[in-house]
Amino acid sequence: MTARESLVRLCVLYPDLLGTYGDGGNATVLAQRLAWRGIGVDLVSVESGESVPDSCDLYLVGGGEDGPQTQAARGLAASGALHRAVDAGAVVFAVCAGMQILGERFPDRHGIDQPGLGLLDCITMRVDRPRAVGELLTYDATVTGSGGEVTSLGTLTGFENHGGRTVPGPSATALGRVEIGEGNGDGSEGVVNGRVLGTYLHGPALARNPLLADALLRWVLQVDTLSELDDTDVEALRQTRIAAARQHELAPRRTWRDRLRGS
Numbered sequence: 001m002t003a004r005e006s007l008v009r010l011c012v013l014y015p016d017l018l019g020t021y022g023d024g025g026n027a028t029v030l031a032q033r034l035a036w037r038g039i040g041v042d043l044v045s046v047e048s049g050e051s052v053p054d055s056c057d058l059y060l061v062g063g064g065e066d067g068p069q070t071q072a073a074r075g076l077a078a079s080g081a082l083h084r085a086v087d088a089g090a091v092v093f094a095v096c097a098g099m100q101i102l103g104e105r106f107p108d109r110h111g112i113d114q115p116g117l118g119l120l121d122c123i124t125m126r127v128d129r130p131r132a133v134g135e136l137l138t139y140d141a142t143v144t145g146s147g148g149e150v151t152s153l154g155t156l157t158g159f160e161n162h163g164g165r166t167v168p169g170p171s172a173t174a175l176g177r178v179e180i181g182e183g184n185g186d187g188s189e190g191v192v193n194g195r196v197l198g199t200y201l202h203g204p205a206l207a208r209n210p211l212l213a214d215a216l217l218r219w220v221l222q223v224d225t226l227s228e229l230d231d232t233d234v235e236a237l238r239q240t241r242i243a244a245a246r247q248h249e250l251a252p253r254r255t256w257r258d259r260l261r262g263s
Contacts, residue, residue: 007040008220011056013082013098014048017072021161023062023095025204029213030058037227048072052081057220058091061098063161063202066109069097076101076117086119091219092196095205096162099191099198100124107164120198121169122184122191129165132182135245136160136201138189141176143197143215146222153211155179156189157242158201159250166191166200175199180245195219208241210234 012027031041046052048071059082064072076082086092092102100106103122105113111126141153156176165185168174175190175197183189183200190199197216199205206213210231218226244250 007042008034008058008217009042009044009053009056011053011059012043012045013052013059013061014068014072014075015045015062016047017068018062018064018098020063020065021096021159021202022204023060023098023202026062026093026095026206026213027060029204029206029210030060030217033210033213033217033229036229039221048075052076052079054081054084054088056085056090058093058216059085061092061094061101063096063098065097066107069101069106070108070114072097073101073106073114073116077115082117083119086194086196089195091216092119093206093216094120094196094198095202096160096200099200100164100166102196102198103166103191104169119196120191120193121172122166122198123169124164124166126163127165127185129185131161131163132165132185132200133161134159134181135241135250136181136183136189137179137242137245138176138183139179141189141212143175143192143212144173145215145218145224147224149224151211151215151218153209153215155238155242156199156201156205156212157208157238157245158199158203158205160200160202162200166198207234208238 102120103116106124138156141156174188
């Protein structure tokens with residue numbers, strides 16, 4: 001089956017719990033980039049408490065606050081559908097709280113460790129450091145294709161807002177190295193295991209980084225290349241945003257309480 005003959009099923013998981021900072025826009029970006037290429041799309045949105053399908057091609061998990069994050073993790077663990085889908089070859093893209101959920105463990109709002117889904121080799125912990133808030137840039141990020149080829153994604157741009165720090169395990173690879181911001185907290189940003197990819201990039205991430213969006217679509221379609229799209233306007237906006245971040249024009253204002261905590 002060729003890419004043009006395919007129907008791609010996209011699933012947005014628990015947008016009522018994990019829908020902060022516009023992460024739901026990632027599904028819109030993927031659906032549109034498929035449609036521009038003449039590829040059919042079936043977009044499914046699953047609210048908390050609803051049955052999660054295990055037959056979709058790409059699952060999207062967004063960011064959320066501590067309470068809804070724990071509720072989402074428990075619901076997905078009880079369902080087992082996401083595990084079955086990944087075992088069958090599905091792609092997963094998770095942002096912030098979504099990435100933490102996919103790891104081995106993460107802290108709840110009381111700082112107590114909660115079990116994750118174990119789809120990413122990482123743990124998330126609370127640290128005695130200020131909350132990571134502001135623009136997040138990586139140096140040249142890469143992903144590995146189904147045939148083992150390494151694809152450059154260039155500079156990734158977004159913003160972050162998280163209190164935990166994530167430690168990748170030995171079987172995971174980082175998405176990129178941090179240029180500006182905090183990311184995972186160890187100089188790296190994102191966690192990748194196979195076709196499961198997590199990141200702290202909001203924005204939404206795939207609107208800001210079309211090469212990352214296309215990398216996910218190549219995983220789904222199991223192709224080495226996709227037809228080119230005209231991303232001239234997007235790239236112009238990207239470069240403006242990247243330059244502003246490097247010049248610290250987008251840095252959040254810090255209160256005197258923040259400065260005291262930092263010192």
